[in-house]
Amino acid sequence: MRARDFPDFATPGFGKVRTLFSSEIRVTLTDPPAWLRFHRYWRISTPAVWIISRAVLRTIKHNRSLGPPVSGTTGSAPRPPVREVWDRRTGEEKSR
Known part of the structure; x- marks a missing residue:
């Protein structure tokens, strides 16, 4: 099955x-x-933690959009493309 057919x-x-x-x-x-x-530490480190977390999620999203690996596949169907959804209350990006 092709991803666009999923x-x-x-x-x-x-x-x-x-x-x-x-x-x-x-x-x-x-x-x-x-x-x-902890509150002192978290107040200072929160921006860096947020940036790293977003970068990890973007990497996962990108790798997912590439489909399954070519070698060692199990015969499963390709993954569908990721759809972006914005939460209007928080302004955050969510993937579906």
Whole structure:
């Protein structure tokens, strides 16, 4: 199956799977002094962490758009192209 045919694929007896990849950072701090230290660190490092996270997600998106690897393929269907969706509330880009 070609990637462009995937959205319209509806042959009975089959299923289609869509995968969404996102990143989330969770932090648990054990006491107020740890929270203060982390808060100072996070305030300074947040822009760099955000840039790195976006770069990783863009790389994954780009690699996904290339389709499956040529060597060692398992015979699976090529991946469909990524559609961009903008969340109007947050202004963030999301892939579907």
